[in-house]
Amino acid sequence: MRKELCTLIFGALSCLLLPVQLFAQFTETKADLRTIAEASNYEATSSSAEVEDFIVRAVAASPNITSFQYGETVEGRPMTALVCANPPFEMGQSDMRSIALVIGNIHSGECCGKEAILELVREIASVPKHPWLEKMVIVFVPNYNADGNDQVAKNNRPGQVGPVNGMGKRETTEGYDLNRDFVKLDSQEGRAMVGLIDKLNPHMFIDCHTTNGSRHQYQLTYDVPHNPSSPEPIRQYLREEMMPKVTEQLWNNDIKTFYYGNFDRNYSKWETYGYEPRYSTEYVGMRGRLAILSEAYSYISFEDRINATHEFVTICLDYLDQNDNRIKNLLTKVENDWKSQFVENGKAEELHLRADLQPFEKKFEVYGYNKDEPKIYNVDFVSNYIPTVSKAAPKAYLFSGDLKLIAARLRAHGIKVEELSEEWAGDVEVATVDKIERSTRPFQKHFMTTLDVTYANQNKTFQTGDFRVSTNQPLGRLAAYILESQTIEGFVTWNYLDDQIKEGGEYPIFRVNK
16 A cells, blocks of 8 residues: 555656656757857847757757758858658658748848747757647758858848848849749759759748838738649638638737738738749749748847747648648649649640739738828738739640750759650640740849740651650649740740740740640
């Protein structure tokens, strides 16, 4: 009897001590993994070397955290990802868990996302059985533009409130804006990131930024894919189900938030950004995944921006955790519906290659200021892209074996490209170039190009070694969008075909409809 009583007492004491032990472990881990922002009282942000040091300490602090180098910057800095998983996650292996990819510092002056990600990693390291890791694998890239991160200056983002010791540059040292490089893949860093996205194929992608522009009352704004060629079920799910719940939770936590935008001069419109898949979230949406933009507000304190980003990412990850099966089923259905249409109908859905920006039908309340006084404006929410040029995706594309750079860039996206093993002849749809328009000034080192074309069927012969791209593949939608002659965002846009096109000539990528 005495032995049983002692056992009961010891068990009760152990239960009482467990929270104390966990709190002590959390406190110790927090002390070991303080961020540079915290240690400097939010006057500084971490260098790339300090981020790498944090990663080493985080991996040492928890068996649930590992890291790997997914690329290298032009200046030789490691591009490092942190993987939070229990049991460990094996890249490329079949895994039933939901996968989230969260990136920061794509624009290095917008450094709150980097610091918020490091805090999230610490929190996961502090809890041996973190509930997120029961059903999820979370991959964090805190310092995407590592070279730009270390080009610190106090005037890199004029008007941004802190950090007072300075922040990194927007572009890479080669002058590339990495959030304009997701299709053309000019940069070494961009190719590494798209390779990571392709290997992970995450169910949810979050890209953390800081916005300036219009003065408003929101600590953070967000957005989801606008491109009308992104799968409609995904865009509808984000707008009608996920983001309203995320928004409600943030407001409940005293963080005002709304869709990203800027006021016009008369405060009658709230207008979004572009729909081209050069942007990260538009690109990942085109790949058929949930993609979310986070934009903390430039004119609140650095500490408040970090906290708002931390809270936003936390709630989004909570949502994925709580709705994992539904999200996985949605994304699987989108992919299967795309592939099955070629077998069942023989003709794909229309791709919307160009669009005009229009307001939604109803007006929205947006929280702004009248001079320094808070004011709610009833505005047109200009965030609805209406298609103006559409074309059904063909069964496949054929092009010359001489266009090796096109094939290489497609493969860099993870798109399957075949080489013909024998001569093939048959009917193809040919686009004749009626008009070429090029920008008069360069953008990201390119003169943006658009084509007007006329289509006609012809019988053509293709040789052994020529390239074939089937659209009946998981990334068939993306392949079609960037290969089409009239797209707003493709290889023709970025001058990859300049020496192949002329007015009155044939567009060198041919559509196979049968």
